[in-house]
Amino acid sequence: MPSHPMPEFGSFSLLLALVLSAYTLVFGAIALLRSSATQRIDSASRLGETARRAGIGSFIAMTCAAFALVWASYTNDYSVAYIMHHTNRSLASWYKFSAIWSGQEGSLVLWAWLLTTYGFVLRLRHRTDVRLFAFASTILAGIQVFFLLLLNFAAPPFSIQPGPTPLDGNGLNPLLQYPEMVIHPPMLYLGYVGFAVPFAFALGALMMRYPGEKWIHITRRWTMVTWLFLTCGIFLGAHWAYSVLGWGGYWGWDPVENASLMPWLTGTAFLHSVMMQEKRGMMKNWNVWLIFSTFMLTILGTLLTRSGLVSSVHAFAQSNIGDWFYGFILIVFAVCLFAFFKNRDHLKSENKLESLVSRESSFLFNNLVLLVACFTVLWGTLFPVLSEYVTGSKATVNAPYYNRVNVPIGLFLLFLTGVGPLLAWRATSLRSIRRNFILPGVAFAVTAIVLMIVGVRPWLDGDDMHATIFSLLTFSLAAGVVTAISSEFLRGANVVRTQTGKNLFASTLQLVRKNTRRYGGYLVHFGIVVMFIGIAGGAFNTSHEMEMNFGDSIQLGPYRLVCQSFSQDSNPNYDTEFALLDVYKYGKKITQLAPEHRFYIASQQPSTIVALHSTLQSDLYVIYEGKNPDTDRPIIKVFLNPLIAWIWIGVLIVIAGTLLGLAPNLARNAFKTPVTSEQPNPSQLMEAEVHHV
């Protein structure tokens, strides 16, 4: 029997990682119980320390296992079944790396490695708050144990291929052979797995009845970074779908896409509502359940797509490990429920909402809207199963459903994005509302009128008027929200200018640097608005399909595409057919596009490579659909998709805003405001207000 040293090393590392994680879980829990019992604290703390070190060891063991899989991929070790099924010799080297997460077992390796990495960082930083970190470390170890059990017993990545070792592998799924696929899954998994950390802290803080809101301060950066990774992962996936799948869109409401969107929605709600707990000691129950739900949704999403419960185009992910996830999600829910009921008296709010028109209530409505959007996505994903159970026939729930239900919800959210920052904490006076809302209101009305004048007239679109109405509303609301955000920046900058005498630009810069969190948040809102503008452009998409001969042309909007040639080529990995199309705009040649249709030799699967000419105004999106067998001429489909680039720009702004929010504030300077004798000093008023609260 041939020996396979590297796969054996990988298998052993996985087993070792499981044992070390189990040690962290069991002995970490024993140490916490002993220290709670206030006896033998020294021995409990020594035991806790061994558990922490075992947790760090699990990261090292898991890294060895991941390395063994990468090694097997790069050395073409087709004795490993996973490598045989997902790579081949002629595969480009970076795709040999990304092949690690292109299948079930490999993606679980990535998941477990990221989880132990997060755990490693957490356990290294334990001095921040030893006891809270010990709780979080133990809970995280519990999650590690689940994934390592899967990897050791249900979906082992180092299974040996029976019989003689094949000379070449089956190759990587062609759809995954695209540069974004190298970074999209790790980003998405960083987001998915990362929510385990705030979950562990929240559950730990609840179990130990952690006093105050310090755990929120500790986990704020973790949550924001995780949210950022998930955002990047989702939009990299959308961009990949747009560039590779060749149907002209970027979001198909596939169950796997939905699975990533749901925790993003609840995570976004959590990021907003924890501010109420930090500022006013409110919404404690709500926040705890939001982060519990967010973590459980990451597991539920995985369950939905890997159990085969709902059908998805991400077919690679389906397997028989669904039962494991059912069990795990039940255990997690039971633990959360038990911890909550045991300690719910610890979560009493220190304040209550005082006004319907306040920052707090806008956060509350924002949370509700995000949760309703999340429920709609979950409901649409599960409805086919429910429908089959009730009526006996499966209903399909696809884009038309989600668009009709979620677009109005999204518009309400966009409205709140603009309104929220204009409202004061506790209560907002009528005068303040009038003053703050006039400009955004005017911007909304003027934009709507201008758009109607230039031709966005829903009443001319017959039965398609809904899409145009929603677009008109989106553009108008976007103008209002951008005005609201800008006026917030300007008002703050004016205050700084009055205090410091600097110019407006320098004052704005100082303002932002002194409260990075607040103005980073506004920048994120601005990015979301830009993304909404891009999404609303979808109402005006047009397309044309045509079989083309040399010299034939297609006219779409301002563009004319002339077929110069069509040919074919070949390399060891794939055969390709392509067309060369000259693109003219208003009679002037601007570029040449070459849409491709590839056929991958190892996997015997076709793939489309879209040719794209992107501008701020619109994307010219060209697909080579194949050859007409009767005439041997290529069939070319052209889409003109307005404003798509705004979506990707919006994402970049969101990333910039989040990074700004993560940056530390400048040191606080005291303001020296001249105070007139008629008015009380602001600090006196603050004092009065604090007493009032």
Next chain:
Amino acid sequence: MSRLIHSRWIQFALVFSLAIMMLGAGDTAEKRFERVGHNMMCACSCGQILLECNHVGCPDSDRMRKELQAQIAGSGSSPTGGSASGGMGYGGSDKQILEWFVAKYGAMVLAAPLRGGFDNVAWITPIALFLLAIIGTTVIIRVWKSRTQQRVPLKIKGMTTSSTDELRERIRRETLY
């Protein structure tokens, strides 16, 4: 009299708006093809919307598109293949066309639950939840507010409510960073 004139103006504005809204409302066969085609799934199990199915050599999408064009043109056959009579085989409304496709390909051909009956639950549930959530939250905030109002309101000697608001606003801004 003045009220009457105002009311007349409002009535006029309403009628004028409605008239404008109705102007130019129309639906070409091409638009209808796009709309109905985007409410249907390709029957080849690719999981894509009919008009977005881009599989080379797809066994179903070309035929289904031609059937849809024929239905819209009002010259479709019956789902069983023979010549049909009545609205079912000759296009009719969007709903009738979709029913024709359901009869031929099954309920999975619809891109959204549109069959009525239990399908309505898919639409009603999120909307009902949304309304309940909004109404529930509003009621809860009002109850909390009424409890909070029993406390002594903030009063500072020598200051009017508006100037207090202004000052509070200023404090909020200045103490946030």
